[in-house]
Amino acid sequence: MPVEFRHHDSLRLFAEIARYRSFSDAAEALNMTKGAVSYQVKTLEMDLGFSLFQRSARGVELTPGGLKLLAACQSHYEEIEGEILALKGLSTRTLTVGVSTYFAARWLSPRLMSFMQEHPDIQLRLQPMIRLIDLEAQGVDLAIRWGSGQWGDGDVTPFLPCPAFPAGNAAALETVERLGWEQAVSTFTLLRDHDDSDAWTDWLTVAGLPHQTRRDTLIIPDPNVRVQAVVNGQGVALMDALVEQELEEGKLFRLSPDSLQDYGYFLVRPRKVASRDSVTAFSNWLQGQQAGLS
Missing domain, CATH: 3.40.190.10 (Periplasmic binding protein-like II)
Structure with missing residues (x-):
């Protein structure tokens, strides 16, 4: 049987793992066991003659060969999807x-x-x-x-x-008004979207405040969760005009007139x-x- 037909399911599985960046998540989405997923990937890698994934701290990452194969798979499946839509007159x-x-x-x-x-x-x-x-x-x-x-x-x-500006709840605003930003910032947990973000460093520069090596930072990648964390008093974060409703309702407060104008x-x-x-x-x-x- 030609390899493209024999491994059609394996290639679809490969594309799902690449999307989720996790064997476990892909297995759950496809209603398979993690062992079955791993076996199919190993079988596909043996037939192809090169590895597709490598493990990382965040799950699995595609190898250079895996990236090329994914691009080919996506092009192939998009072509099929396009043909189906064309047959439907869409x-x-x-x-x-x-x-x-x-x-x-x-x-x-x-x-x-x-x-x-x-x-x-x-x-x-x-x-x-x-x-x-x-x-x-x-x-x-x-x-x-x-x-x-x-x-x-x-x-x-x-x-x-x-433009991005620091925002916090009512207690954070009271702290800023009482201590001033230079002292208040050392008492806050700074929420960030990822560990290599420069946003807070950029804002401290704009505000003319000293940079500090801090351990009291909290990484929250999901912006929705980050907004709620600030409302709940877990720290302060850089936000923008999209939190207008929370500002109007008094759930959040702008803590400084300084903002990152180029954001x-x-x-x-x-x-x-x-x-x-x-x-x-x-x-x-x-x-x-x-x-x-x-």
Whole structure:
């Protein structure tokens, strides 16, 4: 039996593991045992003659050979999906957008209907992402990413300026008003989105405050969880205008007038992903939606 048919299921399994970055999570999603997943991967690796995954602190990462195979698999499955849609008389223009659930819920989702009405021929798929990394490996055509725009893993286009400022609950505000920021900051746990984030360092520089080597930091990658953690008094975090409702309700308070003016949301297209008219259409539509954050 030809290898492409014999290993069709194994390749689909491989693609799922690459998506979850975990043998256990992929096994649960596919209703398989972890042992069965590991066996199929080993069998596939033996037939291919090269390894597909290597273990890391965060789970498993793709090897260079695994990255190339994933790109080939995604192209193959997208082609099949396109043919099925064509047979059904539906659109073959698909677009996968990587975005955090925080941005999707607070800004993007309420506006999406207008894009769908303007472009009924584009099949849009939102892929929830916490850390917008390895975009190519995750099959993302375009990502919406928060930060300063200083990334080297794709073509970056400024999209939505959204200055970042420190926010906390009522107790944090009282501490700042009582001690002043220079003393208060040493009493706070600083919440960050990932361990190599420079956002707090950037803000301290803008605010003219001394940098400190700190151990009292808490990494919370999910922005939604980070907002709730600040509301609950677990620390302070850099936030933006998308927490307007919490500010109006008195759940959160802006703790300083200083902000990171160059921070906001950027569009990032993986360099190895071919330019597509659907990406251009969505990018242009997003640019036209910039006015207002309501």
